[in-house]
Structures are given as structure tokens and as C-alpha cells.
Amino acid sequence: MSHQVTGSGGKVLTLENMNPNVRKVEYAVRGAIVQRAVQIEKELKEGVKKPFTEVIKANIGDAHAMGQKPITFFRQVLALCAYPDLLEDNKFPEDAKQRARRILGACGGRSIGAYSASQGIECIRQDVSRYIEKRDGGIPSNPDNIYLSTGASDAIVTMLKLLVCGEGPDRTGVMISIPQYPLYSAALADLAAVQISYYLDEDRCWGLDVAELKRALSAARTHCNPRVICIINPGNPTGQVQSRKCIEDVIRFAKEEHLFLMADEVYQDNVYAEGCKFHSFKKVLFEMGPEFSSTVEMASFHSTSKCYMGECGFRSGYMEVINMDPEVKVQLTKLVSVRLCPPVTGQALLELVVNPPQPDEPSYSTFMKERTDVLAALAEKAGLTEKTFNTVPGIICNPVQGAMYTFPRITLPQRAIDTAKEEGLAPDMLYCMRLLEEEGICLVPGSGFGQREGTFHFRMTILPPTEKLKVVLQKIRDFHVRFTKQFS
Amino acid sequence: MKKLDSTVLARRANQIKEELRQKLRKPYKQVIDLYWGNPHAAGVKPLSFVRQVLAACLYPDLVKSNTLPVDVRQRAQSLLGECAGGSVGSYTDTAGIPEIVHRISEFITKRDGGAPSDPENIYISPGSQWSLRNILKVLVNSQASPRTGVLTPWPCYPITNFTIKELGGVTVPYYLSEEQGWELQVEELHRALDSAKGLCNPVTLYVINPGNPAGYVQSRKTMQEVIRFASEKRLSLLADEVYQECVHGEKSEFLSYKRVLSEMGPPLSDTVELASFHSASKGFMGECGLRGGYVELVNLDPDVMKCIYKLFSTDSCAPVLSQIALDLMTNPPQPGDPSYPLYSEETQHIKTMMVHNVKRVFEVLNSLPGFSCQPVEGGGFAFPRLHLPPKAIQKAKEMEMEPDLFYCMRLLEEAGVLVQPGMENGPKEGTHHIRFCIITPEDTMEEMLSRLSSFHTQFMKDFS
Numbered sequence: 038m039s040h041q042v043t044g045s046g047g048k049v050l051t052l053e054n055m056n057p058n059v060r061k062v063e064y065a066v067r068g069a070i071v072q073r074a075v076q077i078e079k080e081l082k083e084g085v086k087k088p089f090t091e092v093i094k095a096n097i098g099d100a101h102a103m104g105q106k107p108i109t110f111f112r113q114v115l116a117l118c119a120y121p122d123l124l125e126d127n128k129f130p131e132d133a134k135q136r137a138r139r140i141l142g143a144c145g146g147r148s149i150g151a152y153s154a155s156q157g158i159e160c161i162r163q164d165v166s167r168y169i170e171k172r173d174g175g176i177p178s179n180p181d182n183i184y185l186s187t188g189a190s191d192a193i194v195t196m197l198k199l200l201v202c203g204e205g206p207d208r209t210g211v212m213i214s215i216p217q218y219p220l221y222s223a224a225l226a227d228l229a230a231v232q233i234s235y236y237l238d239e240d241r242c243w244g245l246d247v248a249e250l251k252r253a254l255s256a257a258r259t260h261c262n263p264r265v266i267c268i269i270n271p272g273n274p275t276g277q278v279q280s281r282k283c284i285e286d287v288i289r290f291a292k293e294e295h296l297f298l299m300a301d302e303v304y305q306d307n308v309y310a311e312g313c314k315f316h317s318f319k320k321v322l323f324e325m326g327p328e329f330s331s332t333v334e335m336a337s338f339h340s341t342s343k344c345y346m347g348e349c350g351f352r353s354g355y356m357e358v359i360n361m362d363p364e365v366k367v368q369l370t371k372l373v374s375v376r377l378c379p380p381v382t383g384q385a386l387l388e389l390v391v392n393p394p395q396p397d398e399p400s401y402s403t404f405m406k407e408r409t410d411v412l413a414a415l416a417e418k419a420g421l422t423e424k425t426f427n428t429v430p431g432i433i434c435n436p437v438q439g440a441m442y443t444f445p446r447i448t449l450p451q452r453a454i455d456t457a458k459e460e461g462l463a464p465d466m467l468y469c470m471r472l473l474e475e476e477g478i479c480l481v482p483g484s485g486f487g488q489r490e491g492t493f494h495f496r497m498t499i500l501p502p503t504e505k506l507k508v509v510l511q512k513i514r515d516f517h518v519r520f521t522k523q524f525s
Numbered sequence: 526m527k528k529l530d531s532t533v534l535a536r537r538a539n540q541i542k543e544e545l546r547q548k549l550r551k552p553y554k555q556v557i558d559l560y561w562g563n564p565h566a567a568g569v570k571p572l573s574f575v576r577q578v579l580a581a582c583l584y585p586d587l588v589k590s591n592t593l594p595v596d597v598r599q600r601a602q603s604l605l606g607e608c609a610g611g612s613v614g615s616y617t618d619t620a621g622i623p624e625i626v627h628r629i630s631e632f633i634t635k636r637d638g639g640a641p642s643d644p645e646n647i648y649i650s651p652g653s654q655w656s657l658r659n660i661l662k663v664l665v666n667s668q669a670s671p672r673t674g675v676l677t678p679w680p681c682y683p684i685t686n687f688t689i690k691e692l693g694g695v696t697v698p699y700y701l702s703e704e705q706g707w708e709l710q711v712e713e714l715h716r717a718l719d720s721a722k723g724l725c726n727p728v729t730l731y732v733i734n735p736g737n738p739a740g741y742v743q744s745r746k747t748m749q750e751v752i753r754f755a756s757e758k759r760l761s762l763l764a765d766e767v768y769q770e771c772v773h774g775e776k777s778e779f780l781s782y783k784r785v786l787s788e789m790g791p792p793l794s795d796t797v798e799l800a801s802f803h804s805a806s807k808g809f810m811g812e813c814g815l816r817g818g819y820v821e822l823v824n825l826d827p828d829v830m831k832c833i834y835k836l837f838s839t840d841s842c843a844p845v846l847s848q849i850a851l852d853l854m855t856n857p858p859q860p861g862d863p864s865y866p867l868y869s870e871e872t873q874h875i876k877t878m879m880v881h882n883v884k885r886v887f888e889v890l891n892s893l894p895g896f897s898c899q900p901v902e903g904g905g906f907a908f909p910r911l912h913l914p915p916k917a918i919q920k921a922k923e924m925e926m927e928p929d930l931f932y933c934m935r936l937l938e939e940a941g942v943l944v945q946p947g948m949e950n951g952p953k954e955g956t957h958h959i960r961f962c963i964i965t966p967e968d969t970m971e972e973m974l975s976r977l978s979s980f981h982t983q984f985m986k987d988f989s
Contacts, residue, residue: 048798048825048826048829049728049759049760049761049798050663050664050728050761050798050825050826050829051826051828051829052826052828052829052832054666054728055663055664055666055829055832056662056663056664056665056666056667057666057668058666058667058668059662059663059832059836060832062832062835062836062839063835064835064838064839066838067619067838067841068835068838075618097616099609099610099615099616100614101609101610101612101614101615102609102610102612102615102616103610104610105610106612107612107614112583112584113584115583115584116580116581116583116584116587117580119576119579119580119583120573120576120577120579120580123580123587123592126592128586128590128592144565144814145563145565145566146565146566146567146568146569148565148566148570148571148814149814149815150564150565150571150810150811150812150813150814150815151563151564151565151566151813151814152561152563152566152813152814153814187651187816187844188841190839190840190841191840220839223839224839227662227836227839229667229668346614347614348614349614349615349616349841350608350612350613350614350615350616350617350842350844350845350846351613351614351844351845351846352651352841352842352843352844372691374684374687375654375658375684375687375688375691376651376652376654376655377652377654377684377813377816378813378814378816379816380651380814380815380816380844380846380847381814381815381816382814382815382844382846383844
């Protein structure tokens with residue numbers, strides 16, 4: 038219906054005539070509970086009295102916001118890139134200056150303010166390739182297959198955009214885990230793709246079972262054309278680190294069912310549990326031999342927002358595409374040109390992440406200490422969180438094997454579930470809202486990520502400093518007991 | 526037969542640059558690349574104050590040391606205090622750091638002679654095109670039948686046209702009148718809208734002011750006509766104003782669409798739905814690589830605004846350094862600040878440079894047979910018209926190229942000058958243009974014009 042026909046003198050753009058796909062977009066990580074948290078922070082600033090003096094935002098994987106310090110070397114090089122006059126300043130180490138000169142030499146007009154090529158600065162893509170090769174035991178990586186992006190999210194959405202097509206029962210179906218990071222469900226809603234949910238097994242530490250993949254796929258074939266499988270490893274929100282066997286199973290499944298594999302590996306350095314190891318999908322793919330490595334089409338995603346750097350505010354990431362049809366690659370290259378280029382400061386940061394100080398360089402020992410300390414602190418907090426939650430009757434917490442979150446299961450009394458229904462809220466949203474109002478702790482309800490019917494969860498980050506985290510865990514424990522009693 | 530597009534030009538340019546790096550002999554020592562609006566790559570220096578503040582924000586040790594001027598350090602310290610955890614590496618609120626968004630709204634109010642601006646209506650994004658794409662996404666329903674139409678100018682910034690199509694929309698061109706200094710005539714808007722009947726459902730009108738690629742600055746009268754047209758035809762208005770700092774014509778003045786709308790008073794000022802876009806990529810800062818832009822939304826339905834919020838939230842937030850760059854753009858050093866003299870000198874230098882360049886471009890190109898160039902009143906580019914001899918057009922056809930692409934390929938090969946063929950800015954039967962950036966040092970502009978003149982004279986001779 039045209040605009041000229043509708044309209045009674047009211048708004049030109051309305052809910053009724055806007056893009057209906059955008060109406061369906063939800064993103065719980067920045068959703069209603071966070072908006073309430075921000076409101077409460079305002080109230081506190083205005084002097085309103087509350088049972089707490091600050092809101093602890095354990096809803097978002099933002100390490101620096103929780104007090105984690107940036108890596109000194111990275112920030113030194115970036116400062117030198119921003120203001121090259123500092124190259125004359127002897128307060129900066131020589132290895133930092135060398136990196137800065139190299140980066141500036143690759144920028145138009147030797148400035149980080151110049152647009153770069155849309156795919157990213159070439160020498161940085163080359164260094165990303167070398168990093169991947171080293172990580173994957175020598176398996177070759179072609180810089181032409183590397184696309185730098187404005188955070189991994191940008192690359193994920195671009196890839197999905199490329200893959201989604203078709204009409205009606207032929208519309209692209211995309212497999213994604215439940216629970217999942219809600220960027221995926223939001224992107225699929227926006228693109229009007231069909232979401233095919235496969236359930237991770239909570240009783241087996243959020244393990245992935247091929248039988249479940251097959252079940253989900255065959256059910257989906259009746260109403261869509263499944264073309265993609267997405268997997269997040271290490272997992273978000275669930276924190277599991279998939280075994281090598283699991284990864285092989287997924288690759289085999291993708292080959293058998295002719296699916297494009299999207300491997301979200303942004304937490305690859307965040308592995309804590311004994312016996313767990315990060316296996317890159319690409320490495321496993323190639324080690325399975327040419328039958329797989331020359332046929333399975335895949336994209337892997339990484340970012341500077343997580344791991345030990347935690348530089349979310351730079352919005353920097355990349356994807357590596359494998360076995361992509363050359364003509365499709367041409368389209369992909371065209372598509373990324375719409376973004377002009379990823380932020381150059383983020384590209385420079387990525388360069389440093391893949392090319393950190395080496396043992397023979399002056400900044401090495403400080404760098405290694407900072408890196409080790411951050412990862413060790415996260416590992417400690419992961420263990421502490423699991424242990425503490427498992428002492429609470431009504432909370433069951435799987436080991437936080439990796440990533441930055443815990444996703445414990447909470448038992449809610451029937452009266453709480455009923456109250457939530459009356460208030461038009463998901464039961465775990467009611468729980469989280471009450472926690473926010475009573476204790477000033479902001480979590481994200483499990484309903485924002487997806488969960489098995491009749492189960493309830495919340496996602497909490499393990500990022501607050503250890504002493505504060507202990508307090509937070511205790512408060513949640515006490516709240517849970519109170520809440521359970523209150524609604525019995 | 527599918528015609529070649531200008532990726533062939535970009536590829537050849539990279540090849541030639543590589544050959545020059547390897548010291549292969551050519552009639553020129555380096556390629557003058559004025560293809561994109563990329564001031565720093567074209568030789569313009571970043572503003573010292575901006576870079577000093579960014580460096581101190583990146584490496585806060587600099588806040589404590591004496592290396593940088595005191596106002597730089599104070600500004601950095603204040604900005605870091607507005608970042609979560611005191612770090613530019615944290616996420617921010619979806620629309621941007623609230624204090625920065627607030628200051629941007631104050632800048633807008635001041636710029637617009639007091640017209641109020643609500644910070645709740647402003648979103649910072651990684652470049653203005655990012656927020657433009659988000660707004661277009663809300664407007665364009667890719668599965669609608671008939672498809673959603675967007676009125677866009679000819680000539681147009683190519684990325685916008687590409688984005689509309691990529692989102693499943695249809696571009697409906699309205700032609701600016703080249704001979705009348707690229708004037709937007711409202712009769713032409715009517716014609717364009719009528720032409721869309723039965724083909725698509727136009728929902729919005731996209732205007733660029735100051736222009737890209739054409740170098741016009743719209744008059745208040747034109748803008749009022751555009752606003753009235755949008756209101757009458759129930760179209761929303763998208764105003765791309767990223768070149769607002771680039772006004773060269775003595776008699777030209779940039780007025781924002783928001784201001785003109787506000788000063789037209791109710792009912793228009795309360796009802797016309799407007800999105801205005803600005804950026805740190807152009808103007809004096811020229812910080813394209815930082816990716817910082819914003820959109821201000823006016824008179825939109827509150828329920829639609831909630832959906833827009835959710836859409837922006839899936840992008841998390843704009844890079845923090847970009848947000849800081851926008852803050853510095855909208856709140857530069859003031860008289861009395863230690864950094865003011867240098868800041869003033871640097872910006873004045875860039876302004877003088879642009880005014881000089883557009884004057885030279887106008888003089889030189891209009892003195893060459895086969896070229897005609899409108900005065901460049903504003904914006905970042907010159908968009909002169911080529912009057913190509915029939916033999917050249919024929920040769921281009923044989924090579925399966927648009928004539929202006931053919932001209933640009935020759936210009937690159939023989940003179941080492943890289944400019945954008947006008948075909949990228951939308952087709953117009955029987956006309957050919959080139960686009961090149963004028964935000965470049967004066968001697969680069971002079972060298973480019975010299976090479977272009979020699980080449981052009983020879984080219985016209987060869988194909989006469």
C-alpha cells in the first residue's frame with residue numbers, strides 16, 4: 038500500500054508500513070533490563086536512595102568496563118599511530134615505534150585517518166594470515182581470504198546477508214544453537230531467514246550431539262532450505278569448549294548435508310578448564326584430509342573485543358573464508374565496500390594482536406605478564422563462579438570451561454512463574470528484574486538467549502574484579518534464597 | 526554485452542602503483558589519486574589538537590606527562606572520565622557516550638540558530654553511511670510488492686544508490702540541473718515521483734547538501750520547496766550533510782535542513798519526518814579512517830524510534846575513538862585555549878586551500894575545449910562535464926566501456942592521474958563527467974590540473 042493512500046494526516050513512517058523484519062529484531066544483551074539498569078544509575082546519580090550504591094553491569098562482556106586494564110604495548114603503538122610526533126619521544130620503547138612506523142607506512146598519507154581498502158589494509162591481512170598459520174600448525178592461510186571488519190558481528194551479518202535467499206519454502210534456513218548469542222537471532226529476523234534451532238545438552242556440559250543436529254535439520258526441511266550451520270566455540274552464553282571429536286562431527290555433518298559452516302571463535306584465547314583445549318575449525322577441517330578440506334565451505338570469525346585484550350570499544354575483527362566459490366567471493370568483496378572500510382584504529386589494533394612482542398623485544402616481558410595475569414584472573418573467576426553457584430539450592434551451574442560468562446540454571450517456584458505470566462514477563466526476566474531492583478546487579482535472563490521449554494537461566498559475566506565478584510556471587514545467592522522463599 | 530565497471534580502473538591503478546614502487550619507467554613518478562573523498566591520503570594533514578587528544582585517550586600516561594598541551598590533557602582526562610572503566614576499549618551506550626551525544630545536540634542547536642535538538646534522537650555510528658543504511662533498512666521492505674522506492678539525485682553518491690538496491694529497494698532519480706549550477710527544481714521532483722507510478726512505492730527523498738559529486742550548496746528557497754514537497758507527498762526526508770564544513774563560494778551559506786524546517790514553523794516543523802547525517806570524515810578533520818558519524822532523527826513516530834533503537838543496539842555501539850572525534854569536531858578549541866592558535870591556523874589553512882583549489886579548477890577546466898565546469902560552491906569534489914568527440918565515444922564502445930571510464934583509464938595510464946568516472950554517480954544519457962577530490966594540498970591540485978590539461982589536449986586531438 039502506498040504512502041499516499043494510507044495516512045489520516047498521521048505519521049508518514051509507522052509500525053504498520055516500516056520494514057516488518059526490523060520490527061522482529063530483539064537483542065537481549067542491550068534490552069529492557071539494561072535500559073532499566075541505566076535508569077537506576079541515573080536515579081542514583083540524582084541522589085535517590087536505594088539498597089545499593091552502584092549498579093553492577095554483569096550483562097555485557099565488557100572487560101575494561103569492569104576494571105580490566107588494557108595491554109600497555111598495544112596502547113603505546115596506537116598512541117604513536119594517532120600522533121606520530123610522539124615517535125620522537127624517548128618514553129616509548131623502540132619495538133612500539135617500529136610497529137607504529139610499519140602501520141603508518143601502510144596507511145594512505147601515513148595517516149590512520151585515511152580510508153583503507155574495504156577488505157582491510159593488505160599488510161595487516163598478511164599478518165593475520167601468518168598468525169592463523171602459526172596457530173593452526175602450518176596449515177596455509179591466504180590473505181585474500183581474510184576480511185577485516187567492524188567487530189566480528191559486522192562480518193557475521195555480512196556473511197549471513199550473502200547466504201540468505203529464496204522465497205517461501207525455499208527460504209534459507211540457518212542452524213544456530215540454543216542457547217545462542219542473540220546477534221544471530223536478530224540478524225536472522227532482520228534478513229527474514231528461517232532460524233533452525235538445535236539444542237545444546239545442558240546435562241552434558243552443553244555438549245553438541247549430532248543426533249540433535251539431524252533432528253533439527255530434518256524437521257526444518259519441510260518449511261525451508263537449510264544452507265548454513267552456525268556454531269560458537271568457545272560458547273556464548275554457555276561457556277563450553279567443544280571437544281575435537283565434536284568439531285569433527287560437526288564438519289562431517291556440514292559436508293553430508295551440504296551446509297555452509299560459520300564458526301564464531303571470538304573467545305579462542307579464553308579457555309580455563311583442565312583438559313579443555315581450543316581447536317580451530319579450520320585446523321580440524323584440514324587435518325581431516327582433502328575429502329573435507331577441499332569441499333567444506335566455511336567462515337571463521339575472530340575479534341579484538343574478548344580474549345585478553347578486551348578492546349570492545351575499537352570494534353575490530355576479521356573473518357577467514359575457506360573454499361568459497363570465486364564468483365561469490367566477488368559479491369562478498371562488493372558487499373563489504375558498502376561499509377567503505379573498517380575503522381583503521383581497529384585494524385592497527387588487530388595487527389598488534391596477531392603480531393605481539395616477541396621474546397627478543399623490549400616490551401615482551403611486560404606484555405607476557407599482563408596477558409598471563411588477565412587470563413589467570415579469568416580462570417580463577419570462572420572456577421569461583423561455578424563453585425559458588427553450585428552451593429546454592431535451586432541453582433545448577435555447569436563448569437565455565439571458556440569464554441566470559443556463566444549460564445546457570447535456576448529453579449523457580451510455580452508462584453513466581455505465575456506472577457511473571459500475569460505481569461507479561463518471561464519468568465527469568467521477572468527474576469532478573471527483581472535482582473536488579475533489590476541488589477543493583479544487572480544480568481540477562483536466559484529467555485534472551487533461548488533455552489529448553491520449562492527451564493530458566495540467567496547469563497552473568499565473570500568479569501568483575503575477584504573481590505567484587507565474590508560480593509556479587511554472595512548477593513545473588515542470598516537473593517535466590519529470598520526469592521524462592523517469597524514465592525513459595 | 527555487460528559493460529565493464531570501474532573496478533577495472535581501481536585494479537589498473539593498484540598495478541601501476543606497484544610498478545612505480547618497483548621503479549619501472551613511466552612518464553610520471555607517482556600516481557595522483559583523487560578518486561575518493563579521502564583527504565589524508567590526498568596529502569592533507571590531520572588536525573594536531575584532535576590527534577593529541579586521541580593519543581592521550583589511547584595511552585593515558587600522556588595525560589600525566591608534560592609532552593602535550595594542558596588543554597589537550599584536560600580534555601582527554603575529562604573524556605576518559607566519561608568512558609566505562611576509564612578506557613576507550615569499553616563498549617558504550619548504544620547511541621553513544623551520553624555526555625558526548627548531549628554535547629552534539631548542543632552543537633546542533635547552536636549551529637541552527639537555537640532550534641532545539643533532543644539528545645534522545647541522536648545516534649552515533651561507524652560513519653554516516655552506517656546510520657543511513659540502518660534508517661534505509663527501516664524504510665525499505667525488501668519483500669514488499671510493489672518494491673520500496675527512494676528518490677535520489679542525479680548525480681548521486683554511489684554508495685547510497687548501491688545500499689538502496691542491496692536492501693531490495695528501487696532508486697528513483699531526480700535530475701539536478703547542471704546548467705543552472707546543479708539547481709534542484711521542484712518540478713523535477715514531481716516528474717520523478719510521477720515516473721515511479723506503477724513501478725515502485727516511493728517512501729523517502731534523499732538529498733545531499735552540500736553536494737556530492739556536484740559542488741552545489743542549496744539555497745533556503747530550494748530547501749523550503751523540498752520540505753513542502755516531502756510534506757505534501759508524505760515522504761520522509763533524508764538529508765546527507767556530511768560536507769557542511771566545505772563551503773567555498775563567497776555567497777554560499779550552509780543551512781541545515783533541520784534549521785530550515787524549524788524556521789518554517791508549524792505545522793511543517795512538527796510533522797515532516799527528517800533524518801540528518803553528519804560525519805567526522807570530511808570537513809577540516811578529514812578523519813575517514815576513524816569511521817565516525819551520526820544521525821539526528823526528527824518527528825519520527827515514538828514506536829518506530831523504539832525499533833530503531835533495537836536495530837542500532839545489534840551493532841553494539843560506534844568505536845569510542847570515533848565518538849571522541851565527533852566530540853572534538855563539534856567542540857573544538859575556543860579562543861583563549863592554549864591549542865586555539867594552532868587549531869585556528871590549521872583549519873584556516875585547509876579552508877584557504879579548498880577555496881584556492883576550486884577557483885583553479887574552475888579556471889583551468891573552463892579554458893579547455895571539451896570541458897565545462899560549474900562553479901564548485903561547496904562539497905569535496907569537482908564534477909566537470911566532458912564533451913567527448915564522437916570518435917572517442919565510438920572507441921569506448923568498441924572496448925565495451927562507458928566513455929567516461931575509457932577517458933579515466935587513458936588518463937591514469939598516460940598521465941598517472943586517478944579520478945572517478947561519472948558513470949559511478951548514476952547514468953544520464955548523452956552526458957559524461959569525471960569526479961575528483963578537491964580537498965588536497967594546492968601543489969597537488971596544481972600538478973593534477975597540469976597533467977590533466979596536457980592529457981586532455983592530446984586526447985581531444987587524437988580523437989578529432
